[in-house]
Amino acid sequence: MIIENSWMEMSSARTYREELIKEESSRMWIGTDPSESKQEQAKNPFLTQDSVEISAAAEDAKKKEFRFELNQEDKYKISLLKSLLEVLTGKRIKFYLPVDMDAKIQDKVNCLSKNAPQQNIIQRAGWGFEYDYYQSHFESEQTSFSASAVVKTADGREINISLNLNMSRSFSSHTELHIRAGDAQLADPLVINFDGPAAALTERSFEFDLDNDGEMDIMSFLNPGSGFLALDLNGDGIINDGRELFGPRNGDGFAQLTEYDEDGNGWIDENDAVFDRLRIWTKDSTGNDVLFGLGQKGIGAICLTNISTSFALKNSNNELNGQVISSGMFLRENGTAGTIQQIDLRI
Known part of the structure; x- marks a missing residue:
């Protein structure tokens, strides 16, 4: 084939979208979960009354303290959580665990423990840790190509060309991690x-x-x-x-x-x-x-x-x-x- 002359027109278009969403939250507490205490007190007026009485009785013991210590199993769990969070975040993580706590808290825990039914009770850890991690990655790309042409060959043929090409791809990934330790x-x-x-x-x-x-x-x-x-x-x-x-x-x-x-x-x-x-x-x-x-x-x-x-x-x-x-x-x-x-x- 010998091309004698030609006319052509080409066009292309491209769209690209990338979205990265990352959510991360952590919460740790000693004693009762703060997010539950208000709900529990509202539903149980006796618990609220006991708490007030305990607080009043503990006024004379403000200077008394006790040692809060994690057992070896809890320490091992905290160590694992620390290592995992450091890998996920790329940052050094340090947990602060108070060892000296006000005597009012201890009196309150002791009183509630005495009043709680003892049969089939699972011992609470006295602390809780929650960690939630979510990451989603979305990527999409679309490219279109079109060409129109009129080609004349040396043997007298006229060829009309219409060509369309569409390319597309998409990718999505989701990562979730939920860690609960202690009383969470x-x-x-x-x-x-x-x-x-x-x-x-x-x-x-x-x-x-x-x-x-x-x-x-x-x-x-x-x-x-x-x-x-x-x-x-x-x-x-x-x-x-x-x-x-x-x-x-x-x-x-x-x-x-x-x-x-x-x-x-x-x-x-x-x-x-x-x-x-x-x-x-x-x-x-x-x-x-x-x-x-x-x-x-x-x-x-x-x-x-x-x-x-x-x-x-x-x-x-x-x-x-x-x-x-x-x-x-x-x-x-x-x-x-x-x-x-x-x-x-x-x-």
Whole structure:
């Protein structure tokens, strides 16, 4: 081919976007978690009264001090946290742990310990640490190329050319890290989303002994359309504590539910004796407990296979109330599917 003459026009366009979001927060306390103390006092006037009396009685002992010391296990945990934070932030981290504390605090702790029920109590560490880290990186690029041409060859041909090329790519990554130590706890029940795609937490909180330590915990409840999967062990029509939920006992709700898969088919269905005893625990608009059988919500089988789906559940102040850990599915009698999730609730 011999080109005799030609006319052409070319154009290109490119768009590029990059977004990096990084959020990091840490909190540490000695004694009672400050974020919970106000809520607890509002819900328990006796606790408020005791605190006032203790403070008054401790006025004569202001000069008394005691030593606050971490045990070897706690020191090891703090050392690990320090090393991890230094790797993540690239900065030197130093924890300040006060060893001398006012006698009022000790008197208060002693008094509350005496008044607390002693049976099945899990000893609190007397300190807490929370660390939350989130980073997302998003990158996208689009480039377009177009060409128009008229080419005449030596043999008399005229060739019209129209050429378009589009190139695009995108990349996204997410990194999350949540560390809880001491008295900063999360407990993880299974949640059935019978009328919604995913679990979400309300702004309202209520008292419930989720970790079965004999003390009431303050926790957020689920939005309408979701409920905790429960097993009413004593048949009293009430979900009394975390023992009647799946997860708080061993930290793995799906594994606990698997114990009831009698035929080993990987599903909890009508062939398993527990199926008819399972309940969905919800609350109505006034906060009253409501229990539904699986059949009442059209659920025919719950799959025991699940996969990690980490997702933070935060309130309007961007404070962590819970964490989605993993997700699975259930089947309805009409053939449609829904989701079941393991949720770590902050207590």
